[in-house]
Amino acid sequence: MQDIFSSLFEMTAFGTISYQTVIMWLIAFVLLYLGIKKKYEPLLLVPIGFGVLVANFPGAEMGIVDASNIDLGDGRYKNLFEIAHEYGILNFLYYSLIKTGFLPPIIFMGVGALTDFGPMLRNLRLAFFGAAAQIGIFTVLIAAILLGFDLNEAASLGIIGGADGPTAIYTTIKLAPHLLGPIAIAAYSYMALVPVIIPLIAKMLISKKEFTINMREMDKKFPPKHKIKNLKTVKIIFPIALGTVVAIFVPSSVPLLGMLLFGNLIKEIGTSTSRLADAATGPIMNTATIFLGLTVGATMTSEVFLTSKTLGIIAGGFIAFALSVAGGILAVKGYNLFASKKINPLIGATGLSAVPMASRVANEMALKYNPANHILQYCMASNISGVIGSAVAAGVLISLV
């Protein structure tokens, strides 16, 4: 009888629950709470949170195993059937969809099909501020090395400053896959905290007078030189031309940027490719998001996550994010010193790629200071250029690190 009870006890997970397991469950519950109740990036935090939970059920064998387990040496790896058989379905999904770098570009295709380059094309000079806002990525790269991270890890940490989830995940897969879980969590958490971070930095750096710079008044005083007479045609040619140019200059950014521009192209062509655009933004993107979230969550086993490096990533990610916002704001302030057509510095704060939340937050801030000062379309210009900027920055990091 005692043997039966002993076997029954061994069948359960009670004997293998450690305090680390409980901590990971709590982290999973917090992520699920933030996603479900607080609605912080629910489409990602819910699958990630649940992925963390299932990965830390002792005995379930759903956590992602280290790559050394599937490495057979001499550049050979276990096949997907062996991985599924030995380590379970989440490892199968991780090594086939994430480790290969497949899902982030697929999500970028959907993002492209949801993106409208119109605001950027109408305000092209604002695209430069999407470049200034990438400074956080490269500054934190240096700071992370000083904190003891190696170059690959530091680059993956810095890319959080781009405020782009798929870009952060793609770069980390390429450079420091063992940090994928904490970096993805930090990236998406800070993106969800854009409504807190942008006002915090903006209030520190922007004066009341600058908050009230009215972009429409400026446009009336200094009208643009060229009016776009055929926006539809420009929007169709633009992704093709830009993709070609970027592919020549930064080929390593093409998996992300190429898919973004392809997604945008099938949207802009209109009715003849609308079915493709619908697929990219609907079933494909949703499926990719589920698998991405669950598998990224499943990388966060207690052995991987509960380390001092995770704390460094959480702190470093915030600094990267804040520096990127500050970089964009300071670039606009610098520009305003010399230009007669002033720009509201809030537009620089949206040079991150958190589209469209960053723009919405900046617009709301501008409206607080002047209820007639709608800057959303101007913010979208630098916001969209920020998507391009962070993908290019990721390409540079992947090439040079």
Place this chain on the structure above:
Amino acid sequence: MEQSLNNAFAILVVGMITVLLILGLVVVLGNLLIRITNKFWPQSENTGKAGSGSAGIHTGTLSAIVAAVEAVTGGKGKVTKVEKK
């Protein structure tokens, strides 16, 4: 660490220049495309709007009709006049 720091500084400089260069190209390319399309494929002011015979039709209704015709004809058809009977 010194070697890593040197590399990181180099990446900072090269990275920021590359991002600026690419977004500079976005600006140049965008302006170029706008000029070319303005010169060779300008859309008349009336495109997307029906002709003068459409007076009296609510603009929202008119836009819906124009969009529907564009969707059904794959962008080839144009609404020139909408009349109430």
